[in-house]
Amino acid sequence: MKHIKIITLASLLAIHFQAAAEIRVLNGVATEVNASIITYGDIKRTVRLLRSNPASAGIANEELAKTAKQQLMERALLVYAAKQKGLQVTSAEINAELNRRATAAHTTVDNLFNQTKELGWSRDAYRLEVAKDLLVERMIDSMNESVKVSDNDIQAYINQAQKDGQVVPSGNPYTVYNVRRIVLKINENNKAAAVGDRMKLIAKSVQSGSDFGTLAKRYSQEAAAAQNGVVELPENSQPEKVEAMLQLLKVGETSAPIQTTQNWQMLQMLGKRTEIDPTKTQREAIRRLLVRKEQQKQQTQFMQQLMHDAVVNNF
Numbered sequence: 001m002k003h004i005k006i007i008t009l010a011s012l013l014a015i016h017f018q019a020a021a022e023i024r025v026l027n028g029v030a031t032e033v034n035a036s037i038i039t040y041g042d043i044k045r046t047v048r049l050l051r052s053n054p055a056s057a058g059i060a061n062e063e064l065a066k067t068a069k070q071q072l073m074e075r076a077l078l079v080y081a082a083k084q085k086g087l088q089v090t091s092a093e094i095n096a097e098l099n100r101r102a103t104a105a106h107t108t109v110d111n112l113f114n115q116t117k118e119l120g121w122s123r124d125a126y127r128l129e130v131a132k133d134l135l136v137e138r139m140i141d142s143m144n145e146s147v148k149v150s151d152n153d154i155q156a157y158i159n160q161a162q163k164d165g166q167v168v169p170s171g172n173p174y175t176v177y178n179v180r181r182i183v184l185k186i187n188e189n190n191k192a193a194a195v196g197d198r199m200k201l202i203a204k205s206v207q208s209g210s211d212f213g214t215l216a217k218r219y220s221q222e223a224a225a226a227q228n229g230v231v232e233l234p235e236n237s238q239p240e241k242v243e244a245m246l247q248l249l250k251v252g253e254t255s256a257p258i259q260t261t262q263n264w265q266m267l268q269m270l271g272k273r274t275e276i277d278p279t280k281t282q283r284e285a286i287r288r289l290l291v292r293k294e295q296q297k298q299q300t301q302f303m304q305q306l307m308h309d310a311v312v313n314n315f
Helices: 010-017 040-051 061-084 091-104 109-117 123-145 151-164 192-207 212-219 223-227 240-248 278-309
Strands: 029-033 036-039 174-185 230-234 263-275 312-314
Touching (some): 029 040, 029 061, 036 061, 061 123, 061 278, 091 109, 123 278, 151 278, 174 212, 192 212, 192 263, 212 223, 223 230, 240 263, 263 278
Antiparallel strands (some): 029 312, 174 263
16 A cells, blocks of 8 residues: 555645635545445545556546545445345454455455555444455456356357458466365255355364265265266366366375355365367367356446446436
8 A cells, every 4th residue: 555645635626626715624425325425535545546557547536536536436435335235344354365365465354454544444443445446346256257158159160250251369378186076056945055054064084084976976066076076177267266276286195175155165186278179269268268258247237226226326
């Protein structure tokens, strides 16, 4: 986080938000979104963070203020949607995220709190901001993980591209992970915490020497369970946390339980190979292209619907 000096609101936001010559109180309410408050202090802080990005050079403060307000509104709506969906963040998850951020910034959590204090956050306030960030991340992950692209979708894209005379994307070699996997699904009848407890019991069995494949066949809730959980996973085909674990695991290693928005997973790495077949690499490139397009489409439509349904009061 950048060190900032408190400045008057007039010098930063007056053009867009002043009413006549009035200078509003820094922490006065700017907008209320579904009962979530966005203050002028929040906008000022976000403008400062946007300004720290070199890409914002040359952009007027009033334009950054508009962007900041829009970002804060979208964030508030995503947090609201996450809560409506029943998504939650635990204190342990907040602590883990604080540690991750401190490590990424090559500092300590205490120093992180000191830096964020300069931005106007107390420890509790910043922990709340972290919780909101995690809820937003989880909400977006929930949308992204729901996107599936089938072999038929890929072939339809190829057929249409050839018909239209368009160039079909060429592929590059990619890693394929050969793993045993145990998947326990999260749904309305099986809440995340309860499913996590079940997975932790399975993990204890693995640690005690039980055969991973046997446990996968007995408990895993995916088709690969019939093959003792053996499945091949192309890189960049899994949720972010699973993908990160696949990259870290060495052959023969077993992961700790991993929670995604749709399930809990455990992985046992059997092997890794590089796929170089031109047909397969091309189809994989198309799959990734179609996934990105559909994710962007869903996110745009979802945000539009949230904005349409939102109760917004500007002050």
